[in-house]
Amino acid sequence: MKFFKKKWVLITLAVVVLLGGIVFATSRKEPVPEFSSQAVERRDLSQIVSETGSVEASLELTYGWEMSGKVVEILKTVGDTVTSTDVIARIANAQQRARYNEAAAALSSAQARLNLELAGPSDEGKLKAEAAVAQEEAALVQAEANVSKVEAQTSATISTAEKAVDTAKNNLQFVVDGEESDLVNDAYADLVNTLKSAVTNLGNALTEADNILGLDNEFANDDFEDVLGVVDSSTLNQAKNSYYQAKSSLSAAQAGVVSLSTLSPHDAVDATHMTVAEAISRMQTLLLHVQQTLNATRPIGDLSQTELDALKSGVTTVQGYIDTSASTLTNSVQAIAAARTSLTSYQIAYDKALSDLEQAKKQAMADIAVAAAQVTAQEANLLQAKASYDDVVAPPRNVDVASLRADVARQSALLAAARDDLAKTELVALADGVVSTLDVKVGENVVANQDVLGIISDGFSIKVDISEADISKVSVEDTVRITLDAYGDDVFFEGSVVDIEPAQTEISGVVYYNITILFDGEADAYEIRSGMTANVDILTDRKENVLVVPRRAVLTQDGKKIVRVVTDTEKGIFEERDVETGLSGDDGLVEIVSGVEEGEEIVTFLKEV
Template sequence: MSTSRFLSKLKWLIVLLAVIGLGAWWYISRNNKPPAATITVKRGTIVQEVSVTGKTKPVKAADLGFDRSGKVVSVAVEVGDRVNAGDPLVSLDASDLTAQLASARANVDAQKARLEELEAGARPEDIQIAKTDVAKAESDLNNAYSNVPNTISDAYNKADDAVRKQLDAMFTNDEYQPTLVFQTSLSQSKLDAENYRAAATASLNAWKAEIASFQGLQPGVASQPTWDTALSQAIQHLNDVSRLLTKVMDAVVDNIALAAATADSYRAAITLARTNVNTAINTVSSLQQSINTQKVLLQRAKDALALKQAGATPESIAAAQAAVRQAQATAESIVSQINKMTLRSPISGLVTRQDAKRGQVVGVNSVLVSVISDANMEIEANVPEVDIGKVALGNPVDIVLDAFPNETLTGKVASIDPAETIVDGVVNYKVKVAFDKADARIKSGLTANLSIRTLEKNNVLLIPSYAITEKNGKTYVLIPEDKNKNKEVEITLGIRGKDGNVEVLSGVQEGQRVINIGLKTK
């Protein structure tokens, strides 16, 4: 019994000692907390980078087609062929243009010969030929005028026959007070016929007097104006007679109680008279036209002679020179068109597309051949708008190609597009990166991971980003003050580096230690 009590007391004593021991350990541990880990603010170099992914592409590339349609007659390359700048690729049929070029060059030669002729002046033989042309033209004109007297006389006779013979049976007292021998239903028809008959008599008498005045007129230049007047007057007299015949025919048609046979004979006489008068009018008019034509030919011959005798004027030589230049320009234009009938590579590189086939008819501006420059590649990438403000021309770039993951190549930012490019609804800006060194292994379309070094600063204060806390839009670090207390200090940050460090502009000093909190408080 006493043994059991002893064991029970011993157990409680052990428990009590354990509680006391744990309490003492807690108290000691609380007051002997090990110091927190710290980081020293130090100076160094920080590099800001923008990382994007792009694709390699040739610096120069060309999609080629014809600016006119035609039939393919020659194909000089296939896909994969290497070409030099200026090499022919595909040709169209240019036979029509070749013929046009031959004609154009012949015209150039003709215009040059004309210019040389003007500059040399007329030869004596040419002047003599021109004089002969003038003499012939004068002779032809005189021959035409020599027909005037007979023509006018014949016209007068036809007019006189029409009035005084063919109409004689229809009038009484013809020459002094003509009166129709029949009545008309319209008094005006009878009156018109009688008045025009009297006018025709007067016209014939005047014409006869004019013809008499021409007797003894000598042919030649001096008499030509007189004969011109005589022809014009003859036309007037014939028209007077023609009008009379029209009025008498109207009266016959409008007759009263005239026997049908008589009326028919009157109409036949008037028709005959009209035919003769119209023939006379046509003969006189034809002679007038012939004389006018001969006058024009004579004047042209005289002008040609004067031009040859005077020699070429500065204006005519200038015009001939202009004609030569125009002919040459036409020929050069055709040459240019012929040259365009052959596609030539504008760059040295590789053919990546060739769709032309011999005999095929191709359309305007259809892409047939594509050539890329394989010697010079560049990288094209899209930079988001949040980062584009950091990127500048000439920024150095580290390049890792998926095709060569263990190599880092270098380059520089070569261009930045000023206009935005929308990719999946996000604003980006196209940036091109040029390689520092050409590499024959690089082909078009390779994926490139770019690290653009946009800014580098030396001798600046640096701390790791995981030592920074943020609250209410401000940044802080914790600085230890004593064994159990830390002080929160606001700092101003600069750029963030690719290695995780951050530039500190103010708030701490070099050598100062900050707590490595590894936290970010919102």
């Protein structure tokens, strides 16, 4: 019996300890912060400025364009009856229309990218990704085959280099007889032919120069002789002196070449070579001076620019021939020297063949290594193609969709701004009435806010004072919803802002700006009188289908705007996230351009502990 009593005492004691531990652990838990939250939602957002004013009878408006430009069209004249929104005149709008079209295209592109992301991968996209994988697999097979191909090609290259070594070695056996060897005689025979060809080119070049200078052929330049070197006559005198020197050298060269043949003694050929080389040098100088003379010539009188360009082109052409002759002559002389030292040349050729063989072996190793590296690179490309395929078939990420939606919102704002700029190029009637003044003509340049149009309207208007805090939101042509105390809050009238006075008005130390609102035609059904109190709601901006949160949920921290996104509602855990805000609307809401997604919970109130 005592045993059972002792057992129950121990059990009771264990339960008490356990319950105490639970109570202690519970008391140690972090307290859940007291907060309230609201989901990010997508809706239409309006910005409204509300004020009170008074009704005034009749209205005379005087205004102009909101931007500067050149008047290109006038559609009305003084005395014409106009209705609200009639176009009176236009200024040039090519740039504004281009920007509008560009913004419209950008919005369409952004919307298309969003739609494409939301639609997910198309069958065509999947097939294309699959084809890319197959293509990379085939490219890998081709790269592997290329290794074998490179190995075969390098083997053939090495074989060719080995044969070149054998040929160079054999050539060393053929050089005998020194100065009278076939190699030297053949080189001199080539030099004779080069000298004769050079003399022919020299003769053609001298004729080309004479056709411009008119020294031997006095009638060749009759059409332009008077304007030749007109800018700098010294160039013409220089060219004439060079002509006679070149002619004299050419005569000596021709005399030397006439007696030459491929069997002529080497010393005779060497002497003629010196004469022809001097003639080439003087001919190059002559052609340079002729070109300078043409550069100092202007297309005057019978000489057209086309003819002058043709003369310059002709000189340039023969300069090329003479330069080629000089180069060929140098090569021929060098060939003789090479032939005389053929033993050394062939020894060098043999050494080079050996070097080329060694280089071919090194290149073969490098080419094979490159081919092997291409196989490795292609294996990496295949892995990338497979990863791209996996990316194509994967569903769109929320962060990508949010970014694309933000881009659509930005492009929509840019399109709206471009549309407003385009509309500002038209001067429209802000009220029904009669055109009283129109001080502008087609072709005139006007500046922004220059009064050029006057309209007298018999309708009623409302004068309203807007505080300086709200005046920047209000624009001419903004839509206005109106109630009159005389008819109660259930009767609504529509109107629009037709004028904003630039001058300020100070009332009780507060700065205001006076605006004029005009009723639309529906107000004619009511007996409106001057002096009635009017309550106006001015729709200053509106955006459709945008993400919004309460304005109090947006905080400023280190110059950045942030919101607190709830990540665990039960534990009260949230993260701070940077956001970009847009339109500040009614009902305490503000547009979020980027940073959050629809449906996320945002902290709107947090009780500080």
